Amino acid sequence: MEKRAELYAGKAKSVFLTDDPDYLVLQFRNDTSAFDGEKVEQLDRKGMVNNKFNAFIMQTLQAAGIPTHFERLLGDDEALVKRMAMIPVECVVRNIAAGSIVRRLGVQDGMDLNPPTFEFFLKNDALHDPMVNDYHIRTFGWASDEDVAQMKALTFRVNEVLKKLFDDAGMLLVDYKLEFGRFHGQVILGDEFSPDGCRLWDKQTRNKLDKDRFRQGLGGVVEAYEEVASRLGIKLD
Ligand code: UDP
Numbered sequence: 055m056e057k058r059a060e061l062y063a064g065k066a067k068s069v070f071l072t073d074d075p076d077y078l079v080l081q082f083r084n085d086t087s088a089f090d091g092e093k094v095e096q097l098d099r100k101g102m103v104n105n106k107f108n109a110f111i112m113q114t115l116q117a118a119g120i121p122t123h124f125e126r127l128l129g130d131d132e133a134l135v136k137r138m139a140m141i142p143v144e145c146v147v148r149n150i151a152a153g154s155i156v157r158r159l160g161v162q163d164g165m166d167l168n169p170p171t172f173e174f175f176l177k178n179d180a181l182h183d184p185m186v187n188d189y190h191i192r193t194f195g196w197a198s199d200e201d202v203a204q205m206k207a208l209t210f211r212v213n214e215v216l217k218k219l220f221d222d223a224g225m226l227l228v229d230y231k232l233e234f235g236r237f238h239g240q241v242i243l244g245d246e247f248s249p250d251g252c253r254l255w256d257k258q259t260r261n262k263l264d265k266d267r268f269r270q271g272l273g274g275v276v277e278a279y280e281e282v283a284s285r286l287g288i289k290l291d
Contacts, residue, residue, distance in 0.1 A: 055079075055134060065091055066104075066250060076237075078137045079128060082108070086250070088269045090179040095268070101131040103279045103290060104248040109133060110288045111216070111247040118215045120208055121242040123235065138235025138244050141197045143186065144175040145209040148229040149217065152253050153266075158185075164260070170213060172206060177233070204241040205234050212243070220254060223285040225263065228253035249279045 057079050058071040065087040070079040082101040087094045105127070112124035125134040148155060151165045155173075174191065175183045191197050197205070209232050220227045230252035233245035245251075249264040256263060262270075263278040283290055 055128075065094070067246065072134075076137055077125065078135050080133050080135050080246075082131045082133075082246075086265070086268050086275065088265065090182055093269075097268075097276050100276050100279065103276060103283060104246065104250060105131050105133055106288055106290055107248045107279065107283050108246040110283075110286065112243070114219060115212060115215060115243065115247075118211070120211055120215070121240060123237065123242055123244045135244070136237045136242070138237045138242065140233065140235040140244060141201060141205070141241075142177045143191060143196055143205075143233075144177055144183065145205050145232045145234070146173045146175065146229060147171070147209050147213050147232075148173075149213070150226060150228040150253075150255075152228050170210075172209065175231075201234075201236070201241050205232075208232075208234070208241070208243060212247075216247075219286070221257070223282075224257045225282065225285065226255045226257055226260075228255055228264075249282055254282055 055077060056073040058073060060068055061071050062069045066083055066085050068081040068083060072079055082105040084096045084098060084101045085094060086097045086100060109124065109127045112122045116122050123136040123138055125136065127133050148167050148171045151161045151167055152163055155161060156163045174186050176186045177183060188202050191202055192199060212232060217227045232243060234241050235244040252264060253266060254263045255261065263282050267275045267278050280290065
């Protein structure tokens with residue numbers, strides 16, 4: 055597989071074409087951003103840690119029967135993925151209240167959410183990723199009803215697999231964001247799963263082990279990600 059020109063540079067990852075139109079190279083950079091790109095810093099080792107973390111999670115999900123775009127690791131900060139047509143919405147499931155749901159609904163930070171909630175957000179930094187519902191998605195043609203049903207079903211299946219994975223390693227999966235796309239007509243999981251896009255708390259202390267450390271200026275961001283990786287048995291070096 056030959057890496058070709060850069061197709062797109064996002065806030066934390068860059069995407070490159072390959073000699074095969076069905077595949078892309080995903081490069082995980084050290085850039086770390088928050089607040090719709092208003093706060094940006096370079097964090098040493100983060101690209102490598104997230105690339106390997108993501109590979110482990112995607113392979114775990116794939117093994118559990120959840121289709122993903124992940125093919126294989128190519129190096130420390132690169133992976134080969136299927137080229138999908140992305141659906142421009144983010145799917146968020148919450149097991150515990152934190153972040154925007156606390157701000158929007160005034161609910162208690164840290165309360166258990168039973169059953170877990172599901173939310174769609176439009177991917178649009180300029181509009182600050184507004185919350186949207188199934189009707190917006192259908193009316194504006196972002197995805198079909200079948201795609202919406204599939205995204206919801208897959209996002210909840212991910213919850214079953216990953217809640218247990220993190221729980222067994224002494225962590226609470228508080229919430230997470232997933233993005234999907236279409237590949238030869240099938241809706242599959244794309245983007246990444248890493249501590250940049252989920253909240254993970256230590257089960258005993260409820261210490262934050264995710265990007266909230268960066269958002270809230272708590273320090274020790276990559277160290278926390280490495281701690282999570284180590285608890286899951288992910289080899290980084
Ligand atoms: N999230 C993300 N990208 C976004 C917005 C949210 O990865 O553009 C993740 C975030 O890390 C958290 C979950 O989605 O795990 C829910 O985020 P929330 O709506 O609480 O927003 P936030 O408080 O992060 O602004």
